[in-house]
Amino acid sequence: MIPSVQPQSITLELCTGGIDDVQLATAAGVDRIELNCGMASGGLTASAALAEESRRIFPGNIVAMVRPREGSFVYSRNEFLLMLHDAEILAAQGINGLATGFLRPDGSIDRGQTCRLREILPHTELVFHRAFDWTPDPSAALEQLIDCGYTRILTGGGPGPASTDGLQKLVRQAAGRIEIVACGGIRAHNVETILRDSGVTQIHSAARETIDPAIPQNAGQLHFGLPDFGAASYGRTSPVQLQELLAALQPWRTQGNSGS
Numbered sequence: 001m002i003p004s005v006q007p008q009s010i011t012l013e014l015c016t017g018g019i020d021d022v023q024l025a026t027a028a029g030v031d032r033i034e035l036n037c038g039m040a041s042g043g044l045t046a047s048a049a050l051a052e053e054s055r056r057i058f059p060g061n062i063v064a065m066v067r068p069r070e071g072s073f074v075y076s077r078n079e080f081l082l083m084l085h086d087a088e089i090l091a092a093q094g095i096n097g098l099a100t101g102f103l104r105p106d107g108s109i110d111r112g113q114t115c116r117l118r119e120i121l122p123h124t125e126l127v128f129h130r131a132f133d134w135t136p137d138p139s140a141a142l143e144q145l146i147d148c149g150y151t152r153i154l155t156g157g158g159p160g161p162a163s164t165d166g167l168q169k170l171v172r173q174a175a176g177r178i179e180i181v182a183c184g185g186i187r188a189h190n191v192e193t194i195l196r197d198s199g200v201t202q203i204h205s206a207a208r209e210t211i212d213p214a215i216p217q218n219a220g221q222l223h224f225g226l227p228d229f230g231a232a233s234y235g236r237t238s239p240v241q242l243q244e245l246l247a248a249l250q251p252w253r254t255q256g257n258s259g260s
Helices: 019-028 048-057 077-092 111-120 130-134 138-147 164-174 191-198 239-252
Strands: 011-016 032-035 061-065 097-100 125-128 152-155 179-182 202-205 208-211 234-237
Touching: 011 019, 011 239, 019 032, 019 048, 019 234, 019 239, 032 048, 048 061, 048 077, 061 125, 077 097, 077 111, 097 111, 111 125, 111 138, 130 138, 130 152, 138 152, 138 164, 152 164, 164 179, 164 191, 191 202, 191 239, 234 239
Parallel strands: 011 032, 011 202, 032 061, 061 097, 097 125, 125 152, 152 179, 179 202
Antiparallel strands: 208 234
């Protein structure tokens, strides 16, 4: 039997990549934000200044990414210690939660690193981000994250776009012991299906667009990052996509949802 989700307090978490995104989320009344930099690399740890300014202007809960580099989620000892330091700095700035993902080379949860973060930050919301969808046994991984005391799992229910079947299985297994946040290409056109068929009550979306400004004629083929990304191109939250998503969510939300 498919879980029945009635109109209620549905939380929208917006994935933000800079201060302008945070300002837009504030103006739009978004419930919660995930704070990143380096979105072209999948999201990296935000600077202390970005975290401080975001905390000043955004009234809702802020979850900050803790990820020191692009690529895999298997971290060296030095990288892990840096992540712990970043986590402590962000928590001290009033950030409500941290999004992390620690894996072993075989894709399973690195229980030692995962639980260590909870030990040093016993009162901070901890989110295991979409590295979860790399794990070969999601059922076992979910139980490990519950044992480590994590607050939420960010998942599409499997690799690729959000899967209602995969999400539904995780919601059922979690049974309220850990929160399941749906992600993976969720926009206005498919959010109703995700909510109706999966049983989740929290949605994560980037709602991003790419801006390609004009560049000086002599810039040539110069790149400052990913070679397939224009030298001057950058991403941002799309105001149109965000408003469309909020409109699609409106029937599912009660007035005054705080996103806590």
